[in-house]
Amino acid sequence: MSTPDHLYRFIFEHENVRGEIAHLDDAYQAVLARGDYPPVLQRLLGQAMAAAALLASTIKFRGSLIMQVQGDGPLTLLVAQATSRGGLRALARWEGELDEQADVGELCRNGRLVITIDPDNGERYQGVVPLERGTLAGALDFYFLTSEQLPTRVWLTADGTRAAGMLVQRLPGESGDKDAWNRAEKLAETITDDELLQLSAPEIIHRLYHEEDIRLFDPSPFHFQCGCSRDKVARVLISLGYEEMQDVLQEKGEVEVACDFCNESYRYDSVDIEQLFADDSASPPVPETRH
Numbered sequence: 001m002s003t004p005d006h007l008y009r010f011i012f013e014h015e016n017v018r019g020e021i022a023h024l025d026d027a028y029q030a031v032l033a034r035g036d037y038p039p040v041l042q043r044l045l046g047q048a049m050a051a052a053a054l055l056a057s058t059i060k061f062r063g064s065l066i067m068q069v070q071g072d073g074p075l076t077l078l079v080a081q082a083t084s085r086g087g088l089r090a091l092a093r094w095e096g097e098l099d100e101q102a103d104v105g106e107l108c109r110n111g112r113l114v115i116t117i118d119p120d121n122g123e124r125y126q127g128v129v130p131l132e133r134g135t136l137a138g139a140l141d142f143y144f145l146t147s148e149q150l151p152t153r154v155w156l157t158a159d160g161t162r163a164a165g166m167l168v169q170r171l172p173g174e175s176g177d178k179d180a181w182n183r184a185e186k187l188a189e190t191i192t193d194d195e196l197l198q199l200s201a202p203e204i205i206h207r208l209y210h211e212e213d214i215r216l217f218d219p220s221p222f223h224f225q226c227g228c229s230r231d232k233v234a235r236v237l238i239s240l241g242y243e244e245m246q247d248v249l250q251e252k253g254e255v256e257v258a259c260d261f262c263n264e265s266y267r268y269d270s271v272d273i274e275q276l277f278a279d280d281s282a283s284p285p286v287p288e289t290r291h
């Protein structure tokens with residue numbers, strides 16, 4: 001019996017090898033419930049969420065990690081975000097029919113994977129890798145090698161109900177056993193998608209590494225969470241400008257914005273809009289002419 005939506009970290013004692021295993025149920029289903037996704041995208045969203053959870057857990061500071069696949073279609077956007085506090089959200093956009101057997105590299109012409117690390121305090125960092133290796137996991141292996149110079153292997157799988165991911169990484173520095181990384185990688189390669197989905201993290205570690213000296217840490221939880229708020233939407237509206245808001249008010253009677261991630265709807269009537277722009281001292285002065 002395992003708790004849903006958690007990530008386990010582990011290390012090889014006395015060796016420069018670490019790993020993570022993530023399992024997502026509720027957060028994954030919360031994302032699928034908010035979009036009418038074809039099965040191939042349901043699986044890709046799960047893989048992307050598991051990947052975001054794995055990557056966010058490698059960050060040492062508070063903030064969020066955004067994984068974004070962009071391309072020329074038919075899959076035009078796949079984005080998953082994980083925060084250091086365990087919040088997860090994701091969405092995909094596509095056009096037309098999708099080949100159910102295709103992987104992300106085929107669904108996304110000229111596709112690239114953009115990884116953004118966004119600390120609460122500090123500079124954003126962005127890394128971009130091509131999707132030419134065909135899979136999200138392959139693109140992530142390449143990302144770690146080029147951006148972080150850390151040999152890393154990632155496995156991702158999802159079946160529409162549950163998503164799972166595993167990462168093993170060689171850390172900098174020398175260790176006593178020169179073959180440790182090689183063994184960690186080769187043994188991890190024997191994991192099947194079914195095992196990764198169905199076995200608990202302690203069971204997976206036993207299955208792969210029962211002859212190794214492994215330290216397994218307490219799991220950290222993940223949950224569905226959208227970072228949207230009335231304040232953040234207001235800032236977007238202010239950036240669009242007073243005139244633009246007046247045009248929408250005139251046409252529709254109110255300004256309504258729905259969050260793509262969680263479907264939450266934010267409404268502003270003419271009084272709300274006046275207040276937004278009056279409160280916003282940084283914005284340009286309100287024009288004299290009003291409709």
Ligand SMILES: [Zn+2]
Pocket residue numbers: 226227228259260261262263264
């Ligand atoms: Zn939202």
